[in-house]
Amino acid sequence: MEFTSLAKNRYTTKKYNAAQKISDSKIEQLQEILRLSPSSINSQPWKFVFISNEEIKSQLAKVSFFNEQKIKEASHLIVFCAIDTISKFENQINTNLPEGAIGYYNQFIKPLPEDAIKSWFHNQVYLSLGFFLSACASMSIDSTPMEGINSKEYNAILKLKDYSAVFAVAIGLRDENDSNQPDRKPKSRLEIVDVIEAI
Secondary structure, three states, rough: OOOHHHHOOOOOOOOOOOOOOOOOHHHHHHHHHHHHOOHHHHOEEEEEEEEOHHHHHHHHHOOHHHHHHHHHOEEEEEEEEEEOOOOOOOOOHHOOOHHHHHHHHHHHHHOOHHHHHHHHHHHHHHHHHHHHHHHHHOOEEEEEEEEEOHHHHHHHHHOOOEEEEEEEEEOOOOOOOOOOOOOOOOOOOOOOOOOOOOO
């Protein structure tokens, strides 16, 4: 299927079929796809936590505001985390990146205030989200990206160290009665002339 068709048919799933699980082989593919996600200067300031354990999923669901039911029904929950310790990040890039990339960080990012540096980390994690949602669509996996999570509670439940949860994505297979499907609730987007400018 060409990508335009995937984009038209992909939607934010509101109701999952709890009895259907994503196969281990597809989960492994998604993990490799996230590993290959793009980031500025190949910085990779992230960690992706894949959760299929129903008890942990239930704990996270309770601190996910309006997303509780989706998480409980979904096959897996993936938590997208940003590195939260600048010294750890700098050790990582000094070990893994070429001199030019390290020089860019030292010149343009490192002089910024701490909150701006961490915001830059978060921006890289968001780049991986677009990559991931597109991959799910190409593999006929339904998904629900959600910023509506309590990050501090997620960090505690997952016992995260040096990383902090930014957002999560539930994945699975849709319930056939999900009313948010595009053939029942057409996509609502601005017209192309309102969002695209060619110069």
